[in-house]
Amino acid sequence: MENLINYLLQFGQLNQQQIELIKSKAKVIELKKEDYFSEAGKISRQVAFVDGGILRVCYYNNKGEEITRYFIDENNFAVDLNSFSYQIPSSEYVQAVTDCKLLVFSAEALKDLSLTIIAWNSIISAITAKSLIEKVNRISPMLAEDAKARYISFLDKFPQLANRIPLSLLASYLGITQSSLSRIRKNIR
Secondary structure, three states, X not given: OHHHHHHHHOOOOOOHHHHHHHHHHOEEEEEOOOOEEEOOOOEOOEEEEEEXXXXXXXXXXXXXXXXXXXXEXXXXXXXXXXXXXXXXXXXXXXXXXXXXXXXXXXXXXXXXXXXXXXXXXXXXXXXXXXXXXXXXXXHHHHHHOOHHHHHHHHHHHOHHHHXXXXXXXXXXXXXXXXXXXXXXXXXXX
């Protein structure tokens, strides 16, 4: 729970009473590797803070191939924002890559926090803005780089993830086959 509080305090001030309220609204959920936090076709009704482990956001393309869009590691929030905000079915899955410990807030809990803590909405807005900028910065270079450059860029930006993610999922994220990724890795060594 301390990781969550420390993360929130980066974006605004909270007193001890507000911190205790936030802690009381969070529910601890343990996901096993390959379990889903949310699924395509369903409406997202909760937001998770990743306290331990790695999640991935993925979807199926029109050929039925599973595509990994990005990974979410510790000290980040996970939610299909579009589905959660507009109460529409999600087009993506959020799945555990490793065993995960999540601190989960229901929509009702977040509403209660918004009505009770004056700074809550500005804290959430700052976190959302940061997350969206990071998402754009993660995806934009992927469009212009070749496979080797994308892999090297991934290693530079996410060194803590490289050895924790199965190669099949990393290859999917990079938009290449697993055998291509193996060749790239061999050539870099």
